[in-house]
Amino acid sequence: MFLVTGASGQLGRRVVQRLCAQNIPVRAFVRLSSDYDQLRQWGADLYIGDVQNQRDLVKAAQGVRYIIACHGSKISSGQHLAVDYRSSIELIEIAKAIGLEHFTYISALAVTTDRQDSPLLKAKWEVENHLQASGLNYTILRPATLMSSLIPLAVRFQQTGVYLLLGNPEHRIGLVSTDDLAKIALAAPQTPAAYKQTFTVASSQVLYRQDVPQIFGRFFNKQPITINVPQGAVDGAWTMLGLFNAEIKNELGTLRTLLGHECYGQPQEIERMEQTFGLGSENLETFLSRHFNQIEAYD
Ligand SMILES: NC(=O)c1ccc[n+]([C@@H]2O[C@H](COP(=O)([O-])OP(=O)(O)OC[C@H]3O[C@@H](n4cnc5c(N)ncnc54)[C@H](OP(=O)(O)O)[C@@H]3O)[C@@H](O)[C@H]2O)c1
Numbered sequence: 001m002f003l004v005t006g007a008s009g010q011l012g013r014r015v016v017q018r019l020c021a022q023n024i025p026v027r028a029f030v031r032l033s034s035d036y037d038q039l040r041q042w043g044a045d046l047y048i049g050d051v052q053n054q055r056d057l058v059k060a061a062q063g064v065r066y067i068i069a070c071h072g073s074k075i076s077s078g079q080h081l082a083v084d085y086r087s088s089i090e091l092i093e094i095a096k097a098i099g100l101e102h103f104t105y106i107s108a109l110a111v112t113t114d115r116q117d118s119p120l121l122k123a124k125w126e127v128e129n130h131l132q133a134s135g136l137n138y139t140i141l142r143p144a145t146l147m148s149s150l151i152p153l154a155v156r157f158q159q160t161g162v163y164l165l166l167g168n169p170e171h172r173i174g175l176v177s178t179d180d181l182a183k184i185a186l187a188a189p190q191t192p193a194a195y196k197q198t199f200t201v202a203s204s205q206v207l208y209r210q211d212v213p214q215i216f217g218r219f220f221n222k223q224p225i226t227i228n229v230p231q232g233a234v235d236g237a238w239t240m241l242g243l244f245n246a247e248i249k250n251e252l253g254t255l256r257t258l259l260g261h262e263c264y265g266q267p268q269e270i271e272r273m274e275q276t277f278g279l280g281s282e283n284l285e286t287f288l289s290r291h292f293n294q295i296e297a298y299d
Pocket of ligand 1: 006007008009010012029030033034035049050051052069072074083106107108109143145147
C-alpha cells in the first residue's frame with residue numbers, strides 16, 4: 001500500500017491516478033476542503049485529515065509500505081513551519097516507527113539557491129537533511145518549476161494575450177513536466193539505483209523567462225503583450241512592505257528568492273536523472289498540447 005500526501009495537488013493527483021491505473025493500492029491523504037471526488041472515482045482509498053495533525057499522520061500510515069510525500073503549502077501562505085517542515089519531519093518519524101520500505105520526498109530545485117529569505121526553501125532543506133539522517137530508504141526529488149503551474153498563466157494568455165513577466169526576462173528557468181515528475185516519484189521505490197539518492201528533476205529544455213510568452217504566443221497563435229515587472233521593482237516592493245508588515249515580507253520571501261535567481265537543471269544532473277529512471281523529459285510545448293487537447297500521458 002502506498003500513502004500519497006498532497007494527493008489533491010497538481011503532482012499528488014497524477015501520482016494517485018497512475019497508481020490506480022496500475023491497480024496498485026493507494027491511500028490518498030486529502031483535506032475535507034480538498035477537491036478529491038476524482039481520486040475516489042479512480043479507486044483510491046481516501047484518508048481525510050490534516051498533515052498538521054500527528055494523529056492523522058499516524059492513522060494514515062497504518063499498513064503502508066511506501067510513502068510519496070507531495071504535500072506542501074502555497075509559497076506565500078505563511079504555513080511553512082507547520083505544513084512544509086513539521087508535518088514532514090513527523091511523517092519521517094512515523095515512517096521509521098512502522099519500518100517503511102521507501103520514502104519519496106518532493107523537495108525543490110531552488111533549495112540549492114540562496115535560501116536565506118525563504119522559509120519554504122529552508123523547510124525543504126531541513127527536511128532533506130532529516131530524511132538523509134533517518135536511516136530510512138529514501139529518494140529525494142528536487143523538481144524545477146512544475147509545468148502545470150503555468151497553466152493558469154496560459155489560460156489567461158489565451159483569453160487576453162497578456163503575459164505578466166516578473167523578474168529578469170534574461171534569467172534562465174528550469175521547468176519539469178508534472179507528469180514526468182509523477183512517473184519518477186512512482187519509479188523511485190522500484191529503482192535500487194535511486195535509493196538514498198537526491199535528484200534534480202527538470203526538463204532538458206532550459207528557457208529564458210522571456211521565452212514563455214513567445215511559446216504561449218506560438219501555441220495560441222496570438223501576438224504576446226508582455227508586461228515586465230523588473231527584479232528591482234519586486235525588491236523595492238518587498239523592502240517597502242517589510243517596513244510596514246514583517247510577516248508579509250517573510251511570506252513573500254520565497255517569491256522574491258525564486259525571482260531573484262536563475263534556477264535550472266545542469267545537463268549532467270538531467271542526464272543522471274534520465275539514465276537512472278530510463279526516461280526522457282517532455283518540453284513545455286508538448287505539455288501544453290497534451291493539456292489543452294486533454295491527452296493524458298501514460299507510459
Ligand atoms: N509547483 C511547483 O512549481 C513546485 C516546484 C518545486 C517543488 N514543488 C513541491 O512539489 C510538491 C507538490 O507541488 P504541487 O504543485 O503539486 O502542490 P499543490 O498543487 O499546491 O498541492 C499541495 C497539496 O498539499 C495539500 N495540503 C496543503 N496543506 C495541507 C494540510 N494542512 N493537510 C493536508 N494536505 C495539505 C493540498 O491540499 P488541498 O488540495 O486541500 O489544498 C494539496 O493536495 C510540493 O511539496 C511543492 O512544494 C512544487
